[in-house]
Amino acid sequence: MxxxxxxxxxxxxxxxxxxxxxxxxxxxxxxxxxxxxxxxxxxxxxxxxxxxxxxxxxxxxxxxxxxxxxxxxxxxxxxxxxxxxxxxxxxxxxxxxxxxxxxxxxxxxxxxxxxxxxxxxxxxxxxxxxxxxxxxxxxxxxxxxxxxxxxxxxxxxxxxxxxxxxxxxxxxMSPNKKKKLEDNLLMVFVGGEHSASTLLENQSVAIGDAKKFETQKSMVRLAYQLRDSLENNLLDDFGRILHEGWLMKKSLTSGISTGAVDYVYEKGLRAGALGGKLLGAGGAGFILFYCPKEKQDDFRAQMGGINEMKFHFxxxxxxxxxxxxxxxx
Structure with a gap:
């Protein structure tokens, strides 16, 4: 075997x-x-x-x-x-x-x-x-x-x-900063399953529109910004970049987010997260939040009964x- x-x-x-x-x-x-x-x-x-x-x-x-x-x-x-x-x-x-x-x-x-x-x-x-x-x-x-x-x-x-x-x-990255990044990330399961193929097919069609294509280009620029921040061992922008990218992604096509996803996401921001995004093509699954470790106990208390999945890199x-x-x- x-x-x-x-x-x-x-x-x-x-x-x-x-x-x-x-x-x-x-x-x-x-x-x-x-x-x-x-x-x-x-x-x-x-x-x-x-x-x-x-x-x-x-x-x-x-x-x-x-x-x-x-x-x-x-x-x-x-x-x-x-x-x-x-x-x-x-x-x-x-x-x-x-x-x-x-x-x-x-x-x-x-x-x-x-x-x-x-x-x-x-x-x-x-x-x-x-x-x-x-x-x-x-x-x-x-x-x-x-x-x-x-x-x-x-x-x-x-x-x-x-x-x-x-x-x-x-x-x-420096090992200490990489560990801090890992510690500042929380993953919350919002339920459901999605068809990634269907959502990505719709996204491919949407990119054909000039405005949507420019939005996707802006999302790529965020990836470059994030790379530069991490390679300089800076985490200050991480939550903001996740948040901006998520707002852009949602604008590309319907089905990427849902009312239930938006509700959990907005609740997470109010509970102390600095940003986040739904993982994968959209529609269901896990929301990744960037929340400083010192605020995470309050975050969990305010979120109440969340289905959190612990993970490491x-x-x-x-x-x-x-x-x-x-x-x-």
């Missing part, structure tokens, strides 16, 4: 500029980090070498790769013409909650399948392969940031270019965490 562990991500600024509707016109950029919530995928030989067994939210057993219902499983196994295997996935967080779970699944699957075949793979190569699977082979109308965030891990500034290349740049990206004896022979 081989097991991969792939982190989920939270995006701070620039989201949406990783869509081709934007970066094919001008360079996109996002700033994000991976966190210690993970997708685990295990692979081992199936006792029936002529079949494939898959276990995720449901179980599939098929004779041929083309019979697989799950599109990502199907396309990855087709890439490597791999059968006679049993694949199982489990995640710390449900899908559709804005943490990039679909891309973490794709990255983790590619990593574990390639390891099973004896192929070592860099983070950026995994990101590139995952984009090819999700965007080109499956045809999902999504961007590229989640794949690279999950594959490479850490706190990154990721740029997207019109020639389809991607550059991942590590944000270098992840620095490593997708990893192979277990290789059974059979693969050491």
């Amino acid at each position: 081989i097991i991969s562990r792939t982190p989920f991500r939270i995006s701070f600024a620039g989201g949406g500029s990783d869509l081709p509707a934007f970066y094919r016109r001008t360079t996109g950029a996002v700033l994000s980090t991976s966190i210690d919530k993970y997708m685990y995928i295990a692979i081992h030989p199936f006792f029936n070498k002529n079949k494939i067994q898959l276990k995720y939210s449901k179980t599939e057993m098929v004779d041929h790769i083309d019979d697989i219902c799950h599109p990502i499983f199907r396309e990855v196994l087709k890439m490597y013409q791999l059968s006679g295997v049993d694949l199982n996935s489990i995640a710390d967080i449900p899908s559709g909650t804005g943490l990039g779970s679909s891309s973490a699944f794709t990255v983790g699957l590619l990593n574990v399948v390639r390891a099973y075949l004896g192929k070592a793979t860099s983070g950026e190569k995994l990101g590139q392969l995952a984009c090819d699977v999700e965007i080109n082979k499956v045809g999902s109308p999504i961007g590229k940031q989640d794949q690279y965030a999950a594959a490479c891990g850490g706190l990154n500034f990721i740029s997207f270019y019109g020639d389809e290349t991607v550059n991942v740049e590590k944000i270098i 992840d620095d490593f990206g997708s990893k192979i965490i277990y290789v059974g004896d059979r693969f050491n022979d």
